[in-house]
Amino acid sequence: MNNKLIITETSGVIRYGYFRDGIPVELYCEQKEQESLVGNIYAARVERVADGIDGAFLEIGQNGKCYYRLPKSGQQPVKLSPGHEDRLYGGDIILVQITKDAVKTKLPVADGNVSLTGKYFVLTLGDRRSGVSKKIRNIRERKRLSAVADTYIKDEYGIVVRTNAEGVAEEELNKELTALTARYQALMKKAAFSEARSLLYREPPCYITLGKELPAAELNEIVTDSPEIYEELRQYYGDGCYEFSGGSAPLPSHSKNPAACQQKSSNGICRITLYTDAYPLEKLYRLDHFYETALQKTVWLPSGGSLVIEPTEAMVVIDVNSGSVTKKKKHADKIFYEMNREAAVEIARQLRLRNLSGIILIDFINMEKKEQRQELLAFLAEECKKDRVNCQVIDMTALGLVEMIRSKGRKPLHEQMRDARNSC
DSSP states (O other): OOEEEEEEEEETTEEEEETTTTTEEEEEETTTTHHHHHHTEEEEEEEEEGGGTTTTEEETTTTTEEEEEOOOOOOOOOOSSOOOSSSOOOTTEEEEEEEEOEEEEOOOESSOOOOOESSSEESSSSSOOOOOOTTTHHHHHHHHHHHHTTTTTBBBEEEEEEEEETOOOOOHHHHHHHHHHHHHHHHHHHHTTOTTEEEEEEEOOOHHHHHHHGGGHHHHEEEOOOOOHHHHHHHHTTTTTEEEEEOOOOOOOOOOOTOOOEEEESSSEOOOOOOOOSSOHHHTTTHHHHHHHTTTTTEEOSSSEEEEEOOOSOOOEEEEOOOOOOOOSSTTHHHHHHHHHHHHHHHHHHHHTOOOOOEEEEEEOSSSSSHHHHHHHHHHHHHHTTTSEEEEEEEEOOOOOOOEOOOOSSHHHHHHHHHHHHOO
């Protein structure tokens, strides 16, 4: 597999995506000056508590506000002001992290479970429970990783082992844990002397951090045509997430320019490349084509069928059409089952590619056999497990509609593209 993170900038708009063998798996678009608040940590002041909606409104930054969900478990956020330890009151100063940007009339959403994220571990300050990712199935490996994390656990925070840690050398794991605990100490020292509404930590742009979120075994190279972004990448990945050092790594196949700058990781897994060829990087990876097709309503399947994808205000609706295949054909039940499996693979891919989330309803081609319907649900669930975002298949309704949900985070691709166009 030739897996690359491609980042290109044109007229202040950054388009970037994760590609496997030249085919996009995830696509994103944002204006360079447009700053996301997601991941930022604040010493927020409680403006008022709204018990009726189990939330509170907080003041952050310069005249900024956000919504805070009151924790159901009774676990209070980290309080930076004295008193009122049992519950939240107006005027309290608490440590929060933004989890969702503002959407239309909705305020940004904050969480008291502040987390410091590395490539292999996450330090959690609100929920102090520790554990190992469920995606790591090997019992011996789970015990090994848990033992490494246990030596760093304190009463003030929990440590969650990420899926990326599987198979990583103990020396590398200890290095990151040391860096994360140092970040925690620096954050709390700064928070203790900060005024209300202060920004304590700013998350780097998503086009910089995406490489850290992808499993190490699934990323070979990060390529950008922007010298400025290249320098940002070098600085960011010098913090222990990757070890970059100059070397004599061979130039990538797409670049024959000896002036192309590179940084290669010490373990040989990933390198950062500044693309300097005359032929544009966006044309080399056919970005215009891929972004255009990712916004189209209809997706054609190899069998002749198609998907119709309709994002609405309340949910995403997907219709699977059989196309030229009709029920008059012999073995129609088998044909439709195979077409539905083909559609399931593409649906899982399109949800990740377009970053569609929330409630999703799928109208597959009708199948008479109950066993086939159950097998299709199980197959779709397996395909969704390949997604980095939590994606769950719920059930099939009496009308034959498949219900599923995908966790919300960043805006869907069509909204990112719209915002970028409006800003130009």
